[in-house]
Amino acid sequence: MRLLLLNSIGRTKWGGGEKWMLMTAKKLISRGHEVYIGCSQNSLLERHAKADELPVLPISIYSDFSLLGLLKLKKYYKEKPFDAIIGCQNRDVRIAGFLVKKLLKSNCLVYSRQGVQLLNNSKKYKYSFLPFCDGIITNTDTIKKEYDSYGWWADGFVKVIHNGVENHNDELKPFDYGKFIKVNENSYKVLSTGRLSTQKGFKYLIDAAKEVIKLKPDTYFFIAGKGKRKRELKEQISKNGLSSNVFLIGFQENVIPLLKGADLFVLPSLYEGMPNSLMEAMSVGIPVISTNVNGVTELMEDKKHGLIIPPANKDELVKSILSMIDDKNYQEMGLNAKKHVAENFTIDKMVDEIESFLLFELAKKK
Numbered sequence: 001m002r003l004l005l006l007n008s009i010g011r012t013k014w015g016g017g018e019k020w021m022l023m024t025a026k027k028l029i030s031r032g033h034e035v036y037i038g039c040s041q042n043s044l045l046e047r048h049a050k051a052d053e054l055p056v057l058p059i060s061i062y063s064d065f066s067l068l069g070l071l072k073l074k075k076y077y078k079e080k081p082f083d084a085i086i087g088c089q090n091r092d093v094r095i096a097g098f099l100v101k102k103l104l105k106s107n108c109l110v111y112s113r114q115g116v117q118l119l120n121n122s123k124k125y126k127y128s129f130l131p132f133c134d135g136i137i138t139n140t141d142t143i144k145k146e147y148d149s150y151g152w153w154a155d156g157f158v159k160v161i162h163n164g165v166e167n168h169n170d171e172l173k174p175f176d177y178g179k180f181i182k183v184n185e186n187s188y189k190v191l192s193t194g195r196l197s198t199q200k201g202f203k204y205l206i207d208a209a210k211e212v213i214k215l216k217p218d219t220y221f222f223i224a225g226k227g228k229r230k231r232e233l234k235e236q237i238s239k240n241g242l243s244s245n246v247f248l249i250g251f252q253e254n255v256i257p258l259l260k261g262a263d264l265f266v267l268p269s270l271y272e273g274m275p276n277s278l279m280e281a282m283s284v285g286i287p288v289i290s291t292n293v294n295g296v297t298e299l300m301e302d303k304k305h306g307l308i309i310p311p312a313n314k315d316e317l318v319k320s321i322l323s324m325i326d327d328k329n330y331q332e333m334g335l336n337a338k339k340h341v342a343e344n345f346t347i348d349k350m351v352d353e354i355e356s357f358l359l360f361e362l363a364k365k366k
Contacts, residue, residue, distance in 0.1 A: 001358060002080060003028065006038035006096060007045060007088035008061035008069070014044040014251070015195060016276035017088050017115045020163060021045070025054050027351040036080070038073070038092075064094045064128075073099055077108075083362055084109040086137065090118055090129060097132020107365050109358070113137045115163075115273035116294070121150045134361070137354070139163045139274035140295035159357055162298070163274045164350030165283045165341060172254075174261035177222065180247050186218040188325050191262035193255050193277045194269070196227030196248070201268035201291065201311060203229075206236050206246060208268075208317035213245050216325055221246040224258055259284040264324050269293050270311050279345055282306070285338035287330040289320045299345070305337035 005021045025035045039045040041058040049056050057076050061069035073095060085100070085108060087093035093112045100108040112118070112133050119125045136158045138144055144158040177189050190209075194200040202223055209221045223233070223246075230248065237246045252258055255277070259265060265281035267290040274295035281288050282299070288306035290296050291313075302308040307324070309316040324330050 001028075001355075001362065002034040002036075002083050003358070004036050004038050004057070004076075004082045004085045004096075005088070006059065006061075006073075006085055006092045008040060008059070008092050009043070009045060009089060011040050011043040013195070014048070016163070016273070017113070018045050018048070019276055020113075020115065021088065022049060022052055022054065023164075023166065023347050024351060024354060025049075026052060027347060028355060029054070031351075031355065033355075034080075036076075036082075038076075061089075061091055061095055064091045066091070066095060070095050070099060074103070077104070077106075081106065082108050084111065084358055086111045086113045088113050088115075093129065094132050101132060109134045109361055109365060111135050111137050114143060115139055116271065117143050117146060117273075119147065119150075126150075126152055135159060137161055137357075140298055142294050142298070143273065161350060161353045161357065162295075162345060163276055163279060164345050164347040165276070165279050166347045172256050172260065175257040177220070177261055180222070180249070181220050184218070188216065188219045188264070189262045190219065190221045190264045190266055190321065191224070191258055191281075192222070192266045192268060193224040193252070193258070194267075196223070196225050196229040196233060198229060199270055199272075200225075201270045202233055203236065204312055204314050204317060205266060205268040206233065206240070206242065207314040208321060209246050210240050210242060211314070211318045212321050212325075213242065215322065217245075219245065219321075219325065222249050222258070222262070223247070224249050224252045224255060226251045255280060256284065259286060262286055264289065264321065266317070266321070267291060267296075268311075268317065272296070274299060279341060282334075282337035283341040283345075285334045287324055287334045288337060289317070289324065300337060300340070304333065305340055306333050 028035045036055045036057050037049040038057045038059040040060045059072050085096045087096050097110045100106045144160050147158050212219050259281050265288045267278045272293045278290050291311035292308050307320045
């Protein structure tokens with residue numbers, strides 16, 4: 001199978017969808033398939049793909065009518081006729097679908113991979129997206145249920161394949177938080193990771209941190225990531241006098257050591273698909289708190305694998321964090337979560353499903 005994973009995300013952006021691409025590509029290549037990463041030149045995605053020694057095809061698609069992107073993709077397709085293309089942005093699907101279905105009239109399959117909801121029940125999408133797409137691959141039953149309710153397609157058009165995480169190297173050492181704080185036996189380290197964007201809800205975590213620190217002054221909060229809201233979050237931290245307890249530590253290449261050195265992981269997001277950051281935290285075995293967004297209840301069970309709380313709710317965050325600090329029994333939840341992920345959400349299981357699905361659909365096409 002010759003496959004193109006196409007993602008025109010901005011040059012400086014990096015997240016769960018991009019991790020999914022590289023993990024999927026590596027595994028499929030190891031199984032004998034020919035897989036290429038299509039992305040913007042000089043992007044973070046290109047840099048990570050090359051670091052993993054994956055074949056990269058520079059394709060810049062800035063809009064639904066990107067002529068240069070279309071011509072570049074056509075050139076690559078002529079050299080290497082793909083069996084399937086999976087686009088990670090709506091414009092990727094439109095450009096790829098228009099090329100192979102309308103211009104070249106080939107049998108190449110075009111799928112949309114959606115980690116978050118990218119469509120709504122609008123004629124704009126029904127008539128500008130569907131004609132260029134053979135199906136949608138998503139990672140949550142919640143998104144499938146929403147999309148199927150539109151009544152646009154037959155059953156099976158939306159395929160759910162849950163995300164997976166890689167096995168972690170037990171030899172990786174925990175991150176040294178002593179770089180930021182004076183660690184003692186009472187220190188409690190709360191970690192959160194993700195792009196510094198409104199979506200991730202860090203504003204509410206910092207508001208909650210203020211209340212927690214009043215009662216538990218040895219509690220420290222670390223937010224790993226970069227993004228447009230950095231200045232705004234720094235000002236919020238400074239304005240509330242939290243600079244000694246709340247730290248923005250920037251983008252971290254590997255979050256596993258951070259997780260191993262932390263006491264608690266918090267996902268305060270306002271919306272998500274199937275959050276990789278939460279899955280990674282659970283796989284390490286530390287206690288977790290997550291807002292109840294999209295695929296979270298498919299990934300974890302409240303009070304068994306961690307705590308699930310409403311989004312945008314500072315008071316619930318405060319209450320949950322304080323309960324985690326005071327009750328050491330929550331460690332058992334972390335161990336339950338680790339076992340749950342190891343049994344149900346592995347990268348191998350995910351790629352097994354992707355591989356069998358694509359091969360089945362290609363066989364039908366032929």
